[in-house]
Amino acid sequence: MIPQAVDYKRAGSVSEAISLLAENPDAKILAGGHSLIPAMKLRLNSPSLLIDIARIPELRYIEVRDGGVAIGAASTHHDIISNADIQSRYGAMIEAGELIGDTQVRNVGTLGGSIAHADPSADWPAALIALNASIKVEGPNGAREIPATEFFLGFFYTALEEGEIVTEVVLPAPAAGSRSVYRKFMQPASRFAIVGCAASVTIDGGTITDATVAFTGVSADGAFLDEAVGAALVGKAASLETIEAAANAAAEGAELNEDHYASKTYRKHLAKVYAKRALAGACGL
CATH class of the missing domain: 3.30.390.50 (CO dehydrogenase flavoprotein, C-terminal domain)
Structure with missing residues (x-):
């Protein structure tokens, strides 16, 4: 099935994406698109505007912080499983990422998009919960940090509020042993x-x-x-x-x-x- 007609805008920054969401309440964020586009094809979701955040530099990075690792929301599944710092610290992240979809999905799909979609059978949520991760989000009322145990609330349902987007996932330093x-x-x-x-x-x-x-x-x-x-x-x-x-x-x-x-x-x-x-x-x- 072909989706309904939709407008498209590429955001250049997180603040621009948040502003576009505020101006277009029925808009949807597009990152990798591997969950959203199929839903649009089935007419399960028909936004008037897609706001593309995949190429915002401030959302795509992986860096060590205080012995843990911070992952930008637009980092792809491949970015994560090929990162040496994650490989050396979090086996669950590597094993979960390697089992997601196929090569195309792993190269384009993003961590932030997956957890914001919150499919009840997705792989990342269980790994993030087990690793005591936290999820940073930003919206019109500012930024906040949510423990992974409190982020996934139900069937395709998360703690994200109106106009908020996922910006970062923080994995704490693993304990010795x-x-x-x-x-x-x-x-x-x-x-x-x-x-x-x-x-x-x-x-x-x-x-x-x-x-x-x-x-x-x-x-x-x-x-x-x-x-x-x-x-x-x-x-x-x-x-x-x-x-x-x-x-x-x-x-x-x-x-x-x-x-x-x-x-x-x-x-x-x-x-x-x-x-x-x-x-x-x-x-x-």
Whole structure:
């Protein structure tokens, strides 16, 4: 299907993009376009104006800050997975990024666009939650920073307010002895997650001192932090037996997704399986 007619403007700065949004309330931000354009073709979204922010220099960078890494929202998936600073610190980001779409999608699609779209089966949200990332946004009322755990609020629904755009993602410095991974059972055609699990684990002297587990694809409400699984690991030996016991509680109480790819029962089973795989990887087992 062909989209309805739409105007197009390329913003030269973040402030210009915010002004254009304020002047055109039904406009949409265009970065990589891999989520927005298909929605427009299906007439699920028919903005009067597309505001292109993909070439704003202040939105495309990756830099080390205080041992962590700041990523500009217009950085592509390829920018992220090919960056040495991210490769050396955040395994979950590399593994999640490498599993997104195909080469074309990874070369053009952006981190900011993906998380602002908040597809409940997208890969980045789980990785960002597990890594305790924060998301910086800017709008007509100024800038603010939102923890990833508070950014993803539901089905294609985020904490972004009217007129705001994502400008940056901040990954905190990883703790000594920590490791993160991402594991996914994917739909083979779209490569979206039927179940995806990101895990970050800190080990000291063979004991798990901190653990964060997040899922995507599991819940109809989108990515979420599984606090019960993480809590069940802390203070325990980093062993397969510990992981097995903790993973059995995966997705308890979640509003499970159900579609023609997987029933609720199957997704619950996969959540346990992929929690075990992610945690085993994060523990180096």
